[in-house]
Amino acid sequence: MIVETGMDIVGIDRIERLRRMNLLKLVPTQGKKGGDIMDYDRRTFLKQVGVGGAAVVGSKLAMRTAQAGTMGAGKGAKPADPAMPRRMTLLTMRSGEDYTLGVKMEKGILDVRKAAKALKSEAPITIDDLFRRGDQGLTELVEKALSSGKGVFVEESQIEFGPCVTNPEKIICVGLNYAKHARETNNPIPKLPILFNKYNNTLNCHQGTIRVSSIPGHQFDYEGELVVVMGRRAANVSEAEALSSVFGYCNGNDFSVRDLQMRSSQWMIGKTCDGCAPIGPYLVTADQVPNPNNLKIECTVNGEVRQSSNTNDMVFNCAQIVSYTSKLMTLEPGDIIFTGTPEGVIIGYPKEKQVWLKPGDKLTVKIEKLGELRFSLT
Numbered sequence: 001m002i003v004e005t006g007m008d009i010v011g012i013d014r015i016e017r018l019r020r021m022n023l024l025k026l027v028p029t030q031g032k033k034g035g036d037i038m039d040y041d042r043r044t045f046l047k048q049v050g051v052g053g054a055a056v057v058g059s060k061l062a063m064r065t066a067q068a069g070t071m072g073a074g075k076g077a078k079p080a081d082p083a084m085p086r087r088m089t090l091l092t093m094r095s096g097e098d099y100t101l102g103v104k105m106e107k108g109i110l111d112v113r114k115a116a117k118a119l120k121s122e123a124p125i126t127i128d129d130l131f132r133r134g135d136q137g138l139t140e141l142v143e144k145a146l147s148s149g150k151g152v153f154v155e156e157s158q159i160e161f162g163p164c165v166t167n168p169e170k171i172i173c174v175g176l177n178y179a180k181h182a183r184e185t186n187n188p189i190p191k192l193p194i195l196f197n198k199y200n201n202t203l204n205c206h207q208g209t210i211r212v213s214s215i216p217g218h219q220f221d222y223e224g225e226l227v228v229v230m231g232r233r234a235a236n237v238s239e240a241e242a243l244s245s246v247f248g249y250c251n252g253n254d255f256s257v258r259d260l261q262m263r264s265s266q267w268m269i270g271k272t273c274d275g276c277a278p279i280g281p282y283l284v285t286a287d288q289v290p291n292p293n294n295l296k297i298e299c300t301v302n303g304e305v306r307q308s309s310n311t312n313d314m315v316f317n318c319a320q321i322v323s324y325t326s327k328l329m330t331l332e333p334g335d336i337i338f339t340g341t342p343e344g345v346i347i348g349y350p351k352e353k354q355v356w357l358k359p360g361d362k363l364t365v366k367i368e369k370l371g372e373l374r375f376s377l378t
Helices: 014-020 042-070 110-118 127-133 138-148 177-185 239-245 318-326
Strands: 088-096 097-106 108-111 173-174 194-198 208-210 223-229 246-253 277-285 294-300 302-308 336-338 363-367 372-378
Touching: 088 108, 097 110, 097 138, 097 302, 108 110, 110 138, 110 277, 173 372, 223 294, 223 318, 223 363, 239 246, 239 318, 246 363, 246 372, 318 336
Parallel strands: 173 336, 208 372
Antiparallel strands: 088 097, 088 277, 097 108, 173 194, 223 246, 223 336, 246 277, 294 302, 294 363, 363 372
């Protein structure tokens, strides 16, 4: 039962709660006359602990309340506001089961792990570490590496790429978000963003492969997309401030299995097969893409251009997507958002012209300022 005097909103006696927090050791479990703890009033409490003691209790409570506030998104939430790097084109290099952060530069690809060891830096050495800790000396390390001459650069042709984001907490996708794509599939223009999800098992990389031969479907389709990568916690943010929480942007392909997707009104099983979310090759920091809502986007199959559009055809632009989504769930650093695909997908063709993708096909996604993502089907 919740009682107004002496009880907090969760129904726990405040003084008893202080005792459990080890902030109040002087308070008895009962009043002097054997009465209930509810009879132990504020005046008695202040007499026992003194003004200084009350101040300590108050400050500790304030500190714990503040700490609780930062964890509002759950105990696993990442730091809310890590310092994001600027003017960097980042990537992930794979070695066995390990991932290492790379920075694309004129001298080649900076191997951040190798550079950090050689130059005795505590900078983050994986992309996940960068999302979690922020810059933390990465910018300084890049500057030192340029003049070090310690063999910390490798040729891009010599590296094996990993997904440019390796461990997002959330992979969010937006459906029917290009007006011409909605029309080609005979769907109405959405009045609100249509959100669905993928999982980490779908993550794939530049020069990767999708094993369509192992998927129990046959209507394989491409969806070239701009991907937004979050860099700061975003909860209930306005459209005006939404893009300030974005770390950067990359190419992506929301590879889809249409016969699985259309089995029911829920699209999930046609979107979440292993490897069906290639992203990369690069993660370009947001300062280098001042207007993500006006970028040329293309997708090719075996060298033939199948999709050619501009992100200005989005029904909901990047700021609107981030703002809307943040009102439904807290976005964390490293979360990624596939922002929708333009017209030209196979499912938009007349049925007699629908030739689905097959093993051996080679695909690309190329978005202005973000490089070219390439992958193949087996």
